Amino acid sequence: MRSSKPSNHPYLTMAKGNMLLGYARGAVGNLVFSRVKGNEVTKARNRQPANPKTSKQVYQRAKFLNAVNFYKRGVQNLFKFAYEDKTQQESDFNAFMRHNVSRAVPVGKGASTDSMYPAISNWITSVGSLNGPQAVIGHSGGIDGGSSLQYGRCYAVGEYNVSPTAEEAHDTVFCGVAIRLGTITASTVGAISTALKTQFADLMEGDIVTITMINQFMQDIGTAGSLAPSTSGTEGAVNAPRWGFCQFRIDSASTKTVTAALADGTIYVSEGLTLDTAGVTEEGWLRVDYVKEWAGFYEEIFGGTFDPDAFQNVSVCVAAVITFSRETPNGLRVSTQELSTSEGYQQLIEMSKTTAFTESVLQSWGAADMAILEGGFVQA
Numbered sequence: 001m002r003s004s005k006p007s008n009h010p011y012l013t014m015a016k017g018n019m020l021l022g023y024a025r026g027a028v029g030n031l032v033f034s035r036v037k038g039n040e041v042t043k044a045r046n047r048q049p050a051n052p053k054t055s056k057q058v059y060q061r062a063k064f065l066n067a068v069n070f071y072k073r074g075v076q077n078l079f080k081f082a083y084e085d086k087t088q089q090e091s092d093f094n095a096f097m098r099h100n101v102s103r104a105v106p107v108g109k110g111a112s113t114d115s116m117y118p119a120i121s122n123w124i125t126s127v128g129s130l131n132g133p134q135a136v137i138g139h140s141g142g143i144d145g146g147s148s149l150q151y152g153r154c155y156a157v158g159e160y161n162v163s164p165t166a167e168e169a170h171d172t173v174f175c176g177v178a179i180r181l182g183t184i185t186a187s188t189v190g191a192i193s194t195a196l197k198t199q200f201a202d203l204m205e206g207d208i209v210t211i212t213m214i215n216q217f218m219q220d221i222g223t224a225g226s227l228a229p230s231t232s233g234t235e236g237a238v239n240a241p242r243w244g245f246c247q248f249r250i251d252s253a254s255t256k257t258v259t260a261a262l263a264d265g266t267i268y269v270s271e272g273l274t275l276d277t278a279g280v281t282e283e284g285w286l287r288v289d290y291v292k293e294w295a296g297f298y299e300e301i302f303g304g305t306f307d308p309d310a311f312q313n314v315s316v317c318v319a320a321v322i323t324f325s326r327e328t329p330n331g332l333r334v335s336t337q338e339l340s341t342s343e344g345y346q347q348l349i350e351m352s353k354t355t356a357f358t359e360s361v362l363q364s365w366g367a368a369d370m371a372i373l374e375g376g377f378v379q380a
Contacts, residue, residue, distance in 0.1 A: 132335025177320030
């Protein structure tokens with residue numbers, strides 16, 4: 001009895017479907033079958049496809065891959081990218097890519113699978129109909145003097161190029177994200193909710209406020225090695241990006257103190273982050289921080305005794321976004337938000353847009369031609 005299994009001959013692939021009924025798909029010999037808008041289409045099989053490594057193709061794929069890496073990290077850290085304009089047939093991933101590939105910066109081959117590579121850009125993390133905090137790009141240092149800053153903005157803050165010495169071994173690492181509340185007299189969930197509703201008229205009782213912070217420590221930002229994956233890998237990264245969250249619901253009637261809300265989970269703060277409860281009333285800021293002594297941070301990352309010489313020109317890089325969301329019978333409504341970055345990350349973003357960096361990315365992927373070197377910058 002003859003076997004009904006498909007042949008294993010390298011040039012004979014069994015087509016799927018029913019060829020007699022006109023809906024075969026797949027390849028048989030040198031023919032490829034498919035259906036386009038309900039019609040059967042047969043094409044000759046190209047066994048020698050064109051070289052997919054022109055500089056323009058490599059550049060676009062390197063940007064695409066950078067966006068993919070950031071999306072995957074967000075999902076792995078339980079962050080939901082939300083787009084109200086997503087079509088019924090569109091996945092969350094496809095909606096993210098539609099909004100963000102054009103914003104991506106290219107990633108080199110050596111860094112494409114490296115967990116320490118930042119994969120940071122000014123990503124659009126959500127698109128929707130609610131009015132949310134405006135991102136501020138490139139803000140560095142502390143937020144003292146914040147009274148001169150406008151309300152309704154999200155600040156990603158972090159010190160830039162800090163070089164601790166042995167005498168400063170007990171000084172703290174600080175980075176955080178903050179939103180201006182204005183004058184507030186009580187550190188309660190109700191007072192914070194009322195302050196936010198005053199700034200953002202769209203906010204309603206029960207709406208969800210999610211503060212997301214990504215922090216990472218980089219050495220020698222601005223030097224050739226900090227973002228040159230084709231030759232140096234990710235030598236600028238001291239640690240992998242850390243994701244942290246703070247989340248609570250708007251409840252203007254609540255008299256619960258922030259301290260009590262943190263204790264019972266009414267306000268959720270992920271491990272490693274702190275909510276600055278004193279700053280709410282004293283400074284008028286709602287601020288989520290990552291605070292650690294340099295020696296403790298060094299031990300956490302490297303182990304052993306603190307070595308200040310290993311921490312020369314360290315930049316505290318922060319990316320953050322504050323998102324408003326609302327659960328409705330017709331689905332999730334969200335605010336339109338862009339990832340805000342501190343000066344350290346913004347330096348990396350700007351450096352990754354330079355011709356020298358782009359050339360190194362193309363070389364790392366083995367681009368077949370080098371249009372950039374010939375004076376025509378790739379537009380993709």
